[in-house]
Amino acid sequence: MSNHLIMRNISKHFGGVQALRNVSLEAHGGQVHALMGENGAGKSTLMKILAGAHTPDEGEILLDGRHLPIDSPHAAQAHGISVIHQEFSLAKHLSVAENIFLHDLGAGTSIIRWSKLKARAREQLDALGFGELDVSRPVSTLSVAEQQIVEICKALSRTSRVLVFDEPTAVLTARETTRLFALLERLKRDGVCVIYISHRLEEIFRLCDSATVLKDGTFVSTVRIADIDENRLVQLMVGRELQDLFPKRDACIGDTRLEIRGLCAGERVRDVSFHVRAGEVLGFSGLVGAGRTETMRAIFGADRRSSGEIRVDGRPVAKLKRPRHGIESGIGMLPEDRKQQGVLLNMPIRANAMMTPRNTLAHLRCILDHRAERVRTRELIKQLRVKARDTDVDVSTLSGGNQQKVALMKWLSNGCRVLILDEPTRGVDIGAKIEIYHVINDLARAGVAVIVVSSDMPEIIGLCDRVLVMRAGRIAGELSGPAINEKSLISLAMGVK
Numbered sequence: 001m002s003n004h005l006i007m008r009n010i011s012k013h014f015g016g017v018q019a020l021r022n023v024s025l026e027a028h029g030g031q032v033h034a035l036m037g038e039n040g041a042g043k044s045t046l047m048k049i050l051a052g053a054h055t056p057d058e059g060e061i062l063l064d065g066r067h068l069p070i071d072s073p074h075a076a077q078a079h080g081i082s083v084i085h086q087e088f089s090l091a092k093h094l095s096v097a098e099n100i101f102l103h104d105l106g107a108g109t110s111i112i113r114w115s116k117l118k119a120r121a122r123e124q125l126d127a128l129g130f131g132e133l134d135v136s137r138p139v140s141t142l143s144v145a146e147q148q149i150v151e152i153c154k155a156l157s158r159t160s161r162v163l164v165f166d167e168p169t170a171v172l173t174a175r176e177t178t179r180l181f182a183l184l185e186r187l188k189r190d191g192v193c194v195i196y197i198s199h200r201l202e203e204i205f206r207l208c209d210s211a212t213v214l215k216d217g218t219f220v221s222t223v224r225i226a227d228i229d230e231n232r233l234v235q236l237m238v239g240r241e242l243q244d245l246f247p248k249r250d251a252c253i254g255d256t257r258l259e260i261r262g263l264c265a266g267e268r269v270r271d272v273s274f275h276v277r278a279g280e281v282l283g284f285s286g287l288v289g290a291g292r293t294e295t296m297r298a299i300f301g302a303d304r305r306s307s308g309e310i311r312v313d314g315r316p317v318a319k320l321k322r323p324r325h326g327i328e329s330g331i332g333m334l335p336e337d338r339k340q341q342g343v344l345l346n347m348p349i350r351a352n353a354m355m356t357p358r359n360t361l362a363h364l365r366c367i368l369d370h371r372a373e374r375v376r377t378r379e380l381i382k383q384l385r386v387k388a389r390d391t392d393v394d395v396s397t398l399s400g401g402n403q404q405k406v407a408l409m410k411w412l413s414n415g416c417r418v419l420i421l422d423e424p425t426r427g428v429d430i431g432a433k434i435e436i437y438h439v440i441n442d443l444a445r446a447g448v449a450v451i452v453v454s455s456d457m458p459e460i461i462g463l464c465d466r467v468l469v470m471r472a473g474r475i476a477g478e479l480s481g482p483a484i485n486e487k488s489l490i491s492l493a494m495g496v497k
Contacts, residue, residue, distance in 0.1 A: 001064055003029030003161045003193040010059035012045055019045045020056075023219045025195075025212045029161070032184060032194040034204045034211035034225070037237055038429040039401030040387060042217040043197055044086075047164050051083040052076035063161065077103075080161030084168060086400070086427050088151050090139045097121035097135040100153045124153050129179035144336055145171040145288035145455070152180070163187060164195040169203065170426040171336065173287045173455045174490055181207060199429050201230050202458070213237055238431045245434060246462030249441040253465065254278035256314070257449035258299075258331070258418045263308030265298035270473040272308070276418070276449040281440060283464030283484075284453040286493050291473040292453045293336060296420045300333040301326035312418060332416035334407055336423040336453070342407035345396040349388055350377045352395055353409035380409045385435055401432035408439060419443060422453040437463060457486050469493050 005027045012020040020042045027033035035043050048054045050061065052073040061068045063079060070076050076083075090099050097118045121135040130149050139147060148171050155163065165184075169177045184207055187194055196208055204211065205225060213220040213236045220236050256275045263272040268291035276282040284292045297303040299310060301320045310317045317329045326333070335341040343352050354373050377391040384405040388398060395406050404424070411419055421440070425433045440463065444450050454460050460467055467479045469492035477492040490496070 001029070001161065001191075003191055004064050005162050005193050005195075006062040007046065007050065008060050008062070010046060010049060010056045010061075012049060012054060012056050018217055020049075020217045023059075023214060023217070025219075026222065027162075027193050027195055027210075029191045029193045030188050031209040032188060032196050032207050034208040035195055035197045035214070036204070036211050036233070037214035037220075038431050039399035039427075040216070041214040041237075041429075043214060044166065045217075046214070047083055047085075047166060047195070047197070050076065050081060050162070050164065051085075052081075077158060080159060081164075082155040082158055082160040082162070083164040084151055084155045084166060086166050086170070088147050090147060090150060090154075092140040093138060095136050095138055096125075096133060096142070096150050099139055099150055100124060100135075100157050102154065103158065121153075124157060125149075128153060128156070128183055130176075143171075143288060143293065145173070145176065148172060149176070152183075156183075160192060162193045162195070164197070166197045167199070167427045168196075169198065169200065169455075171288075171423060171455060173493070174457060174486075175287055175494070199427070199433070200456070201233065201430070204233070205230070215239060234430060237429070245430070245437075245458075247434065247438050247441055249444065251279065251465055252445065253280045254447060257312065257447075258451075259309075259311040259314075260299065261309040261311075263295065263298060263305055263310070265303050265305040265308075266294060268294040268473045269298055269305075272470075272473075272475055274468055274475060274478075276451055278417075278447045278449055279444050280466065281444050281450045281452060281464050283460040283467035284451060284470060285455075285457070285460050285467055285489050286470035286476070288455075290470040290493065292470050293422055294473075295470070296333060296422055296451065296453060297335075299326070300331055300420060302333070302335075327414070327416070330417035331420070332411040332414055332418065333420040334411065334422060334424060336426065343395045343403055345403075346394055348392040348394055349381065349386070349398075349406055349409070350374060350391040352406050353377045353380055353391075353413055355410045376413060377409070380412055383412070384408065384439065401428040404428055404436070405432065408436070412439070412443075416448065418449045418451070420451045420453070423455065424452060425454075425456065425459065457489055460489065461485065471495055 007025040010020055010023045023046060037043050049056050052070045052075050055071055061070055068079050100121045101117055118135050125131050125133050133146060168180060184194060198204060208225050210224050212222045254277055257278045259275045261273050264270055272295050286292050298305045301323045310320060312329050319325050350373050374391050381388060386402050386405045395403055425436055440450055452464060461484050467484050469476045469489060471493055479488055
């Protein structure tokens with residue numbers, strides 16, 4: 001079997017919206033084929049058709065010349081097709097081991113040998129280089145990055161002829177990403193057909209042999225990576241040339257806006273102290289599990305702190321037990337898991353934009369002025385270039401990049417003095433990334449103290465005035481100016497001198 005995949009003339013519409021129009025893709029076993037395009041280009045819809053989650057209106061799928069009637073996820077898996085989606089399909093109340101082999105539980109027998117199941121899970125994790133993950137832990141207690149690792153192991157526990165990775169490194173740090181790349185090379189040697197979706201161009205040029213580009217639900221081109229450069233590939237994706245990825249900003253840094261002294265929270269935040277000033281973009285880097293997200297959640301009031309002092313504009317924040325208290329103190333936070341914590345998917349854009357207690361329009365009136373809400377939301381839609389028909393469109397109908405922009409909206413209308421952004425461009429296309437970077441710079445120019453937590457090292461290097469690196473729940477070091485580089489970030493994160 002050569003694992004030669006062809007998706008030919010695929011079309012799909014949802015209601016009156018044409019999501020895909022006559023799209024074709026061809027990928028070969030033993031190669032990594034990139035699927036590229038901006039958010040809303042149709043990548044996820046095409047892969048959901050391959051995975052059996054959607055049925056195409058027109059077109060066909062062939063594997064080694066044989067027509068595949070894929071009408072359900074079970075049918076796709078039976079043909080050896082596995083898709084690792086951005087939205088995890090994990091059972092949160094079950095353990096790591098149970099999730100990895102969920103498809104095997106009870107198959108052919110009424111007796112489950114738990115010790116054998118856990119041993120197989122450990123072998124699977126060890127083979128991928130993630131043996132430190134406890135297979136007995138409930139998935140609900142894992143970080144987003146650890147859940148991503150479990151999702152990958154789950155897909156690999158089945159024999160796959162075609163394996164699709166949708167933004168697999170979005171929440172992984174450099175070390176985890178390196179392990180994943182080694183896995184992809186092994187899959188290539190084994191003859192697996194790998195389809196790789198990523199907005200990170202450096203990954204595409206490092207890993208992929210070829211690429212198919214989609215735009216607005218249509219096929220643009222298929223290219224060999226060896227025959228194209230980054231500028232041309234970006235031009236195919238967005239239909240125009242892009243200038244600098246990280247927009248320039250003249251730093252005008254003021255007085256200390258947020259000061260943290262001796263913060264402790266849970267097991268992953270240990271005696272953390274730092275400050276960030278008005279107009280400054282402060283980066284937080286480190287490995288998965290280093291405590292970055294936990295630190296930010298404690299500062300925002302989402303997690304309880306056991307000790308430590310938090311000051312905003314020199315004033316101690318005495319009551320900080322809930323996010324509401326953080327918001328009332330002038331602190332805002334965009335969480336890393338936007339679908340679960342950042343937006344209300346089944347609510348309209350307008351409701352999401354006006355959601356926080358400090359929102360000016362809601363704060364000054366006992367009865368909400370819906371007309372004023374719509375006017376302000378239209379201004380935000382225009383400012384962030386959100387692709388939406390009107391202010392009352394449900395957020396669930398938007399692409400990932402546009403959902404992230406909506407998650408940002410409430411803080412732009414809120415007037416917060418400190419804004420924490422946890423993985424702000426995770427799963428966002430390159431055009432939307434640049435727009436978000438412009439928003440971050442605009443906030444800094446307006447005097448907001450911005451904290452960016454990111455596993456994307458080029459983002460940390462290109463965007464931040466200073467960077468703090470965390471390791472094992474503590475601040476391992478501080479970098480600024482030319483010292484902010486990949487070598488220094490990795491060395492501090494791993495404790496290497």
